Amino acid sequence: MELINIKVIYFAVLRDLAKKKEELLSVDPGTTPQSLYDMLQEKYSFPNQNTFKVAINDNFTEWNEPLDQQDIIVFMPPVTGG
Amino acid sequence: MNHFIISEDEINIVEFNKQFKNPNAGAISSFQGIVRNNNLGKDVLRLEYQSYDRLAEKEGGNIINEALETFDIESAYCTHRTGVLEIGDIAVVVIVLAGHREDSFKACRYIIDEVKLRVPIWKKEIYQNGDSGWLKGAG
Numbered sequence: 001m002e003l004i005n006i007k008v009i010y011f012a013v014l015r016d017l018a019k020k021k022e023e024l025l026s027v028d029p030g031t032t033p034q035s036l037y038d039m040l041q042e043k044y045s046f047p048n049q050n051t052f053k054v055a056i057n058d059n060f061t062e063w064n065e066p067l068d069q070q071d072i073i074v075f076m077p078p079v080t081g082g
Numbered sequence: 083m084n085h086f087i088i089s090e091d092e093i094n095i096v097e098f099n100k101q102f103k104n105p106n107a108g109a110i111s112s113f114q115g116i117v118r119n120n121n122l123g124k125d126v127l128r129l130e131y132q133s134y135d136r137l138a139e140k141e142g143g144n145i146i147n148e149a150l151e152t153f154d155i156e157s158a159y160c161t162h163r164t165g166v167l168e169i170g171d172i173a174v175v176v177i178v179l180a181g182h183r184e185d186s187f188k189a190c191r192y193i194i195d196e197v198k199l200r201v202p203i204w205k206k207e208i209y210q211n212g213d214s215g216w217l218k219g220a221g
Contacts, residue, residue: 011132012204013216040090051219055202058136066220074134074202076217081162081203082115082137082194 001029007072008040014075017044027067034063037075051078085158086142088133088203090165093172104147104156107179113185113194115174117167125210131164134202138162144195153189156178160193162203164210 003026013043018040029082033054040046053076054061067073095114101109117129146158156179158220163173176193199220208214 001085009134011134011202012206015132016216053202055134055137060137060139076134076202077204077216079198079200079202080217080219081133081201081206082198082205 004029004031004067004069004071005017006012006036006067009072009074011074012077014046014077015042017046019056032064033061033067033073034073036067036073037063039047040075047077049075052076053068056067084139085146085160086139086201087159087161088135088138088142088164089161090163092156093161093163093175095172095175095193098161098173098175099177102157102159102177102179105111107156108185109180109186110177112175112177113178113181113190114172115194117169117171117173119169122209124207124213126169126209127208128169129167129173130206130208131162131167132204132206133162133164134165139202141201142197144161145193145200148196149178149189149193150157153180153185154182155185155189157191158189160197162197164202164203 009022055074056071149158158178160176176190178186178189206216
């Protein structure tokens, strides 16, 4: 099966832990933000994502949404602007 | 112009306010969020803000539109800084123009409250003792 090529952009604590702003990844078909985060959590010791939100291509989305080719994924810790 | 803007540039409040004039507005309410030198008992040296700019401007625009639909106001604008900010710098500013004061106050409060809850911006505190950390947020 053809792998899905995606980009992940990191912010805040995730950028510090991953030590990079973004990266290109090739993942299995059927990968969701949840399964992607689980893999990255293992790789970079990311915190639990219970209170996080996720966006695909600049839209808030669900954790079980299957990823497509060229998707851009952003995991968002609770926001602290202001 | 966009009504919600993320910017690395310093906010000059006088110049910011000059942009907004409306002959129907008898009231202007504004809010400024300022970098202060302490939080939760720690001495803060400076702040660093990161933003997911595209989604932040989209969600911020949604909040402005909600305020326009909910309150009897003429217009509303918000700018939020990113990058490294020093004590006393303006981190965020909201300005609302309305016919009368009551809804200008209410809309201004609504906008800053929702921005703090929903817009993907993150704040890192750098402390006097050399430590630093991203704030946890409300979750």
